[in-house]
Structure formats: structure tokens, C-alpha cells
Amino acid sequence: MIADAKILKAKGITPFESAYKDTWTTMATWNPIVSNTIPSSWIKKRLENKTTFAATHQTAMKKWLQIAQYSQSDCMGTSYD
Secondary structure, eight states, rough: HHHHHHHHHTTTTTHHHHHHHOOGGHHHHHHHHHHSSTTHHHHHHHTTTSSOHHHHOOOHHHHHHHHTBOTTTTTTTOOOO
């Protein structure tokens, strides 16, 4: 997906239209990334206070930010409406 986004961006095309002003819309990108990068044992460890988001979600955040860089320049200010 990112390889295709790079090609589109190089041709002057914005690959993704993102509406992140409304925070719930970030879940469409965030949830699949987290489910593929964080082990299923994470929630048990978190509930036992043996881990934190900051300690475990850096890879997911990097991937989310990578996708956001292929969105329009004001993706954080664009609302769902």
C-alpha cells in the first residue's frame, strides 16, 4: 500500500483523503495497524498494569503516521462532514 502511495504522490496525486479532525475516524486506520502489530497478550498485561501504550505502541504509531503523510496536508483539520 505504501509503495503505491509513493508512486501516486510522486505523480502529484494525494493517495489518501483523511478526515482526522473527528478523532473517531482515526480508528479506521489505527485499529487494523494495532491488531497486526500488538500481540494478543497485550490487553491482559495492560489490565495487570505490566505494560503501557507508550511502551508497546510505537511501531503502530509510526505506521499510522506514515499513512498520514500520504494524506492531504490538512488531514488533522479535515472533518468527516
